[in-house]
Amino acid sequence: MTGPRHSSDLDALLRQVAHHDADAFAVLYDHTRARVYGLVARVLRDSGYSEETTQEVYLEVWRTADAFDSAKGSALSWLMTMAHRRAVDRVRAEQAATARESRYGAAAVDPASDVVAESALAADERRRVAECLDGLTDVQRQCIEMAYYGGLTYTEVSQRLSANLSTIKSRMRDALRGLRNCLGVP
Amino acid sequence: MTEPTDFELLELATPYALHAVSDAERAVIDRQLAAAPPSVAEAFREEVRAVCETMTAVSAATAAEPPTRLRTAVLATVQPDTGRRSRWRTALLAAAAAIVVGLAAFGAGIALRPSSKPSMAEQIMAAPDVRTVSGQLAGGTATVMFSRDRDAGVLVMNNVPPPSQGTVYQMWLLGDKGPTSAGTMNTAAVAPSTTDILTNLGSSSALAFTVEPGTGSPQPTGKILAKLALR
Numbered sequence: 001m002t003g004p005r006h007s008s009d010l011d012a013l014l015r016q017v018a019h020h021d022a023d024a025f026a027v028l029y030d031h032t033r034a035r036v037y038g039l040v041a042r043v044l045r046d047s048g049y050s051e052e053t054t055q056e057v058y059l060e061v062w063r064t065a066d067a068f069d070s071a072k073g074s075a076l077s078w079l080m081t082m083a084h085r086r087a088v089d090r091v092r093a094e095q096a097a098t099a100r101e102s103r104y105g106a107a108a109v110d111p112a113s114d115v116v117a118e119s120a121l122a123a124d125e126r127r128r129v130a131e132c133l134d135g136l137t138d139v140q141r142q143c144i145e146m147a148y149y150g151g152l153t154y155t156e157v158s159q160r161l162s163a164n165l166s167t168i169k170s171r172m173r174d175a176l177r178g179l180r181n182c183l184g185v186p
Numbered sequence: 187m188t189e190p191t192d193f194e195l196l197e198l199a200t201p202y203a204l205h206a207v208s209d210a211e212r213a214v215i216d217r218q219l220a221a222a223p224p225s226v227a228e229a230f231r232e233e234v235r236a237v238c239e240t241m242t243a244v245s246a247a248t249a250a251e252p253p254t255r256l257r258t259a260v261l262a263t264v265q266p267d268t269g270r271r272s273r274w275r276t277a278l279l280a281a282a283a284a285i286v287v288g289l290a291a292f293g294a295g296i297a298l299r300p301s302s303k304p305s306m307a308e309q310i311m312a313a314p315d316v317r318t319v320s321g322q323l324a325g326g327t328a329t330v331m332f333s334r335d336r337d338a339g340v341l342v343m344n345n346v347p348p349p350s351q352g353t354v355y356q357m358w359l360l361g362d363k364g365p366t367s368a369g370t371m372n373t374a375a376v377a378p379s380t381t382d383i384l385t386n387l388g389s390s391s392a393l394a395f396t397v398e399p400g401t402g403s404p405q406p407t408g409k410i411l412a413k414l415a416l417r
Contacts, residue, residue, distance in 0.1 A: 022261070022264055025261070025264055026261055029257065029260055029261065030257075033251070033252055033256070033257070034249040034250060034251050034252070035245050035246070035248075035249050037250060037251070037252035037256070038245065038248040038249040038250035039245050039248050041248075041250055042248040042250075047253075048320070050252075051252065051253070051255075051256050051259075051320065052318045052319065052320055053318075054252060054256060054260075055256065055259055055260055055263075055318045055320075055329070055331075056316070056317070056318050058260045058264075059260075059263065059264075059311055059316060059318075059331065062264050062311065063311055063312050072231075072235065073235050073238060073239060074239060074242065076242050077235075077238045077239045077242040080238070080241065080242040080245050081238045081241075081242075084205055084241070085205050088205045122246065122249065125246040126246050126247050126249070128246075129243065129244050129246050129247040130247055132244075133244070133247070144204075147201070147204050147206035148204050148205075148206070148241065151205075152206065153201070153206050153207055153208050153211070154201040154206045154207065155208070157206070166197070169197050169198070169200065169201060172200045172201055172204065172206070173197070173200045176200055176204075176236075176237050176240055176241075179240050179241075179243075179244060180236055180237075180239075180240040183240060183243045183244070185236065185239045185240045185243055186239070
């Protein structure tokens with residue numbers, strides 16, 4: 001596993017996957033699996049659900065790769081957005097199904113997931129992201145934590161924090177601008 | 187309901203991109219976007235793009251290796267179009283190779299059994315309502331990808347040991363009218379990775395596995411080894 005390759009490589013792989021090239025699909029999986037599974041597991045916090053959801057994500061990639069348009073964003077972003085959407089859908093479905101068991105106390109969001117053995121490049125990238133997250137204010141970070149990793153809607157976040165909706169929307173927007181500038185995302 | 191101003195719509199771009207809106211609200215936003223002035227819709231889309239790219243960069247911080255069995259399961263269920271068997275076989279071989287690592291009984295050989303109906307598997311995976319469920323079976327993993335629309339599913343068994351001589355694994359669809367047989371797998375059929383098609387799911391709520399004598403039974407006689415809820 002060498003992590004996501006240069007974005008144009010992933011674009012090319014996705015185009016091959018769109019033609020149902022199983023070899024290209026295997027390569028795409030190997031270059032993106034840690035990103036996808038890691039994010040899904042961070043949201044779902046259950047290895048069984050995470051494996052199922054990751055499998056669904058790659059099936060969706062397989063059947064909808066032809067819908068990817070590189071003019072609208074990077075291949076990795078297309079994939080991660082799909083992974084996050086599925087993870088959030090699943091966590092909401094499970095929360096609804098097990099509301100009384102409170103298996104998912106949405107307020108109790110775990111801190112960072114386990115760090116696995118990784119390449120020096122990946123470790124460097126991770127450190128840089130951690131620094132940018134540290135650069136946010138506590139309330140901004142809390143919003144991202146609850147919404148992006150906890151699967152809550154901004155309305156639910158505002159209820160839990162007893163803050164009004166426009167405050168929460170501002171915090172989310174400012175948090176994302178801060179991260180975007182810090183990470184140098186175009 | 188009062189129509190929101192363009193500003194109010196743009197304010198929702200970040201929560202929308204973070205999937206921090208309810209399904210109902212997402213639908214409302216999509217409708218408003220379709221009716222909004224092109225410049226507003228364009229600004230909204232640009233904000234969504236930037237948020238998605240930013241969170242993609244942030245995903246470096248949560249990267250974690252999935253278990254190897256997931257690779258096997260993902261690749262084994264991807265089946266190219268019919269008429270491109272060689273690629274299908276390549277994928278299967280890659281999947282099988284991944285499992286074989288660490289298998290003591292390597293010399294026993296691997297029986298690859300490509301599905302007899304790849305077109306059905308393809309249809310299931312293309313169904314908008316495809317769902318995945320998996321569970322432990324005799325130390326291995328059984329995964330079902332199924333579609334109610336297609337009334338069918340794909341079963342993948344990874345690292346499930348073969349049943350003892352003279353017995354078979356039998357699959358049962360559990361429903362209101364009790365269990366109905368969904369097929370059997372004998373010793374020869376249970377390779378490290380095995381794919382099978384399940385049809386006529388009907389209103390069944392689960393798929394169960396038992397060990398049955400001979401070539402299978404009309405009704406389950408063995409205890410249920412695993413049960414996958416089809417919901």
